[in-house]
Each structure stands twice: as structure tokens, then as C-alpha cells.
Amino acid sequence: MTHATTQEGVAEGALERSDEPLYSQCVGQHDAGLDREPQAGVDVVVVDHHKCASALPIAHALVNPNRLDEADDAAAHGHLAAVGVCFLLAAALVRTLRERGFFAARAEPKLVDLLDMVALGTVADVAQLRGLNRAFVTQGLKVMAAGRNVGLAALIEASRLTRAPTCQDLGFALGPRINAGGRVGKSDLGVRLLTTGDAEEARGIAAELERLNEERRAIEASVCEAAEGLCQAQGNRAVAIVAAEGWHPGVIGIVAGRLKEKLGRPAIVIAIGEDGLGKGSGRSISGVDLGAAILAAKDSGLLIAGGGHAMAAGLTVERDKIAALADFLDARLADDISRGRDDRALLIDAVLAPGGVCPNLCDALEAGGPYGAGWPGPRVAAGPVRIVKADIVGNGHLRLIVTGDDGRRIKAIAFRMADSELGQAMLAAPAHRKLWITGRIKRDDWGDRPSAEMHLEDAAWAD
Secondary structure, three states, rough: OOOOOOOOOOHHHHHOOOOOOHHHHHOOOOOHHHHHOOOOOOOOOOOOOOOOOOOOOOOOOEEOOOOOOOHHHHHHOOOOHHHHHHHHHHHHHHHHHHHHOOOOOOOOOOOOHHHHHHHHHHHHHOOOOOHHHHHHHHHHHHHOOOOOOOHHHHHHHHHHOOOOOOHHHHHHHHHHHHHHHHHOOOHHHHHHHHHOOOOHHHHHHHHHHHHHHHHHHHHHHHHHHHHHHHHHOOOOEEEEEEEEOOOOOOHHHHHHHHHHHHHHHHHHEEEOOOOOEEEEEEEEOOOHHHHHHHHHHHOOOEEEEEEEOOOOEEEEEEHHHHHHHHHHHHHHHHHHHHHHOOOOOOOOOOEEEEHHOOHHHHHHHOOOOOEEEEEOOOEEEEEEEEEEEEEEEEEEEEEEEEEEOOOEEEEEEEEEOOOOOOHHHHHHHOOOOOOEEEEEEEEOOOOOOEEEEEEEEEEOOOO
């Protein structure tokens, strides 16, 4: 029996179980199920990647490169997502069985065919795309493009992707749909989709996950609106912590990511149950180790369970200790957060005339991918340009059409930034005033002919 988990990071599409099971286990909170299983004669192997405390769960083995007692050569793989650790465990198992002659009369499993799921889990977990992770994702995208997994093929079709998935698609298109079942529907839908060999069943499950993902979006929007209101009322704490009854625990991680992006500081969102216990999920900013702080809070007696890694954490807390937890995190992390916010900089990789933003450049830049956490895509600045059109589309997205002195136009979109300072400035900008825009450019194949658009991150007046 193997327990494994992956945890969402910033991206909307990251995979995250709403119950976050291994946070409690890997920080030494001995799960009742693990306590019982040795008595039942079941050997349990726990596979994880989150930071562990000194007290470990009762299990036959705990495979985790982030154990405190891990050797240096294994600890070097601490950047792996849990799915990557599982893959290495499977490879070691196959090697051992081969040495023992197990495959003398039977075929070995083709582990390479599973790299599509390893890539999906790695990106959705917002794991650093370096070392083995980078290799897993690069090769996994090739396997995924071959369409061997009928479940993933059905999900790609349901996501309305008309080309082979990219790294971005894993985090923003496929991940959310797989995870929607665990958030607001049936938690076994994702597993059934990825393991079925029946194309018709796969299409049915993918359609159900698409429906649940839309339901998840609606729930998330409602919780996010309420959480933002509470943040405004609580003032400018170092760590934004909001809690309420009735919030769906399946969306709190995504909402925490939204708050973190909007506020520029770590955020924790807690859903309080009828029993008075709060299940919380947090997201952090660069340079602030939220997981270590949550472990420290647990060791201080403020939490029933908790843990995670630098950028994401989960916790269980009693209602009457939430205020004390907020004070503890403020005291522990205020200096780190201040330094992290002061060190923010928007690094530009290229400066272009508007005509330089084109599909050929997108293709050339994409060759340096896959891009993601730890290996961000190149950021370019283009200008000077004037705004031809600025409006709001979708769920608070700012859409721009700008033109340069060379007569070339650029489409740009700033996701969920319509009500931000940047968004309001762009909406009110006079037509004659010139500016520079910056962000990451992406190929757009929706029209009659390919074009390029910019995913806008910032802008500055040219005069």
C-alpha cells in the first residue's frame, strides 16, 4: 500500500487534494490509519516530498528526500515532486526485481510510458524545473504528445486543445480538470480517468471533470470575493490569514494563491468546519519559507497538524487559536517578507520594437523550454506603443490592443488584473500617451493565421 500526495502552488491548475493527507503524517502526527495498519499485517510505504520533522509516521518505509536524516546524495533530489519520487521508487523496484530474476519469464513494465503523468504532476505541483524535474517534464511532454494514455487524450480533447500540450497547458488546462473531482466532486474520478483503457469511459469521465471544473470556478470566485473583503478589514499584517465557516475546503489553496498574488505577501485561507476545526492552505512568496514556519507553529502547540514546503503549506487549527497563529507567523516571518518584497524586480530578457513580437520569436523562445517554476520563460519589453483599445474580459482580465510607431499591433492580456493599479491605469490611459509594456509572449493559433500575444505583467510610461 502506497500513500502519495501532490500539493498545489501558485498556478490555478495545480493539483491539490483538499484533505492534504501527508502534511500531518510527515510532520510526525501519527495518523490513526497508519497506527492501525501494522496490526492488520499491512506494510505501508509512504512516498512524499514535503519537509519532515524529527518524528516520523509509523510505516514500513518513508521515502522522502526531505527527511532530516537523509544522506546528501539523496537530499540533492529534494526539489522533486512526490510523483517524481514515486517514479524513482518504481525504477528502483524494477531494477531490484530484474536482479532477482523476476522478469526472466515476463516482460518488464515500460516505466518511460508513465512519464506523461510524471510531467503532469511535476508541473501541477509547481516543482522547480531543474535537474531531474526538467528531464521528467521534457520527456513526459513527448510521451503525452503520442497519446498513449487514453484518459489524458480524452482530457486534452475536453480541454479544447488542438495541438500537443505544452508545459503551461499542464498547469492551467489539464491539472485543474483532473483535480476538480477531488475538490467538488468524486475524488476517484482523476484516478479512474488516468488508469482506464476504455476510450468511451475516458470521454465520459473527462466530460464530468469539465463540468466539475466549471462548478469549482464558481465556488472559488465566491470564496475569493469573501476572503478579499476579510483581508481589507484585517489591515496590513505580514501574513494575510482569513477564516470563515462554510467555505469549501477544496478551493482554499487556489484562493490563497489568488490573495498572495494580489497582496504580494503570504496568504493562508482557513475553512472552519462545524466541529470548530479549521483546515487551512497557504501560499508564500519567494524568500519566505512558509512550510518551515508552519512546522514551527505546530511544534509550539498552535496547530493540530501542519507542514509543507517553502512556497505552500497546509494546516489544521482550532478556531480559538487562529489569532495566536497569525501573531506567531507575523513575528517569525515579518523580516523575511519585508526583504522579499524589497528585493522584487522585473528582469527583462529582451527589448523589442512592436513588430518584433511575432510567432517566429515565440517559436524560437519556446525551444528553450519547458518553462515553469525555477525556469521562467523569457520576459520581453516592447514599445513605445499607444493603447488602441482597453477593456475587461472574462473574470476580471484586462485586454489591450496597442500599436507602435512602426504600425504593428500587439494583443496583450493581464489575467485578473482589471481592478489592480496597473489595470485601472491602462483603462484610463489617454490614447495619445506612449508607454512600454512587458511580459511573456505566447503564440496564438486561434485566428485565421498565427499571431503572438503578450501576457502582460507591467507597463511604464515612455514620457
